[in-house]
Amino acid sequence: EDKVVQSPLSLVVHEGDTVTLNCSYEVTNFRSLLWYKQEKKAPTFLFMLTSSGIEKKSGRLSSILDKKELFSILNITATQTGDSAIYLCAVESNEYSGNTPLVFGKGTRLSVIA
Amino acid sequence: DGGITQSPKYLFRKEGQNVTLSCEQNLNHDAMYWYRQDPGQGLRLIYYSQIVNDFQKGDIAEGYSVSREKKESFPLTVTSAQKNPTAFYLCATSILFRGGGYTFGSGTRLTVV
DSSP: OOEEEEEOSEEEEETTOOEEEEEEEEOSSEEEEEEEEESSSSOEEEEEEOSTTOOEEETTEEEEEETTTTEEEEEEOSOOGGGOEEEEEEEEEOSSSSOOOOEEOOOEEEEEEO | OOOEEEEOSEEEEOTTOOEEEEEEEOSOOSEEEEEEEOTTSOEEEEEEEEETTEEEEOTTOTTEEEOOSBTTBOOEEEOTTOSOOOEEEEEEEEOTTOOSOOEEOOOEEEEEO
16 A cells, blocks of 8 residues: 655744655655645645656755655755745555556645744 | 646535545546545545546555546536545646656645534
8 A cells, every 4th residue: 555654743843943744655666756835725746756866856845756765855955934834745656557546645844934 | 738637626514424525637638646645645546547438546545536527527426425525635637658747736625523
């Protein structure tokens, strides 16, 4: 059974801090790992990672995948109150032709206080 | 604008009543999904459909039913058999045979009293 474990489940930091969110996974026939940010309603896409060791970066956010150790991290530098959200990690597999549904972790709830 | 419309945004129902949540998309995506989100639980898959007139159960399908009569529409019915239906429900779509994750709707918050 495919599984995604995120840690920590919740985190409170002060503005300006740097945070690292963790995601480990077990999946048959790995295809990709995705990070989403969920503020109030619909999750919004952050990164998709398919290759090991290649960092994806967008502004203050970055993410990297380690396919040997089966984990990914999401880094946020110089955090702002607008970064407060639930961060979801999901994995996609290639079990058969078609789209295997994403398997999500429980999410990390990040709170950034001024 | 292309996107996913979930309606209603908020829904209140009495215990024992069936209720149907709407999900409509104009993205021309083949696959559609229903997830349930509870506090601290992430997203759990209820049902998904890759083509019209076909759908598969997810991890927590008991007490739910779906239909896929049109490519654009994937309604979810929460039946009285669902023991704890109060939750946030998210609909998502994706392009078949191409990875890259989902497009999400804005969700429906269902409260059963």
